[in-house]
Amino acid sequence: MENIHSGLVAETSEIVTHALTAASHDSGLVAAYSTPAMVGLMETAAYQATQPHLPAGQTTVGVEIHIKHLAATPVGARVRARAEVTQVEGAMIHYKVEAWDAVDKIGEGTHVRFVVDAERFYKRFETKRAKMTLENQDNDHASG
Known part of the structure; x- marks a missing residue:
């Protein structure tokens, strides 16, 4: 983790399509860039700021x-998100996140990510998914 430090930055962008609007995300009636899409783009920028600096695995x-x-932001416009590492506390990484279109700053805030061992994470995730699948099968049999 010694390669992760304050000041690491990444930017990413996307073109607003109808699929990225509030109307499409069921988070509003407006055909404008949705908050869920903006959050996703900000998270992508944060991930990109640190992933290249982490050890394999x-x-x-x-x-x-x-x-x-x-x-x-209307459909057809480009949105750009930027994430900057502001603090590292053990496995917790804090970021300042911002987003812009061609005219305005459209979003700002903070984000926290946690460093995990990918293999252990996926094993725990698969165990949970298997339990959920069994639970769903039990519910299907009970209702049938």
């Missing part, structure tokens, strides 16, 4: 996000 998972969506 490690990755980060998002655990906390605080966001303000400041302005609407």
Whole structure:
């Protein structure tokens, strides 16, 4: 983790399509860039800021996000997100995240990611998924 430090930055962007609008995400009636899509783009920027600096076999998972969506962006516009590492506390990485379109800053906030061993994470995830599958089968039989 010594390669992860304050000041690491990444940016990413996407074109707003109908699939990225509030109307499409069922988070509003407006055909404008949705908050869920903006959060996803911010998380991608945060991931990209640190993943190249982690040892093989490690990755980060998002655990906390605080966001303000400041302005609407129409379909067809490009949105750019930027994430900067502001603090590292053990396996917790804190980021400042921001997003812009061609006219306005459209979002800002903070994000926290946790460094995990990818193989252990996926094993625990698969164990949980197997339990859920069994639970769903039990529920299907009970209702049939």
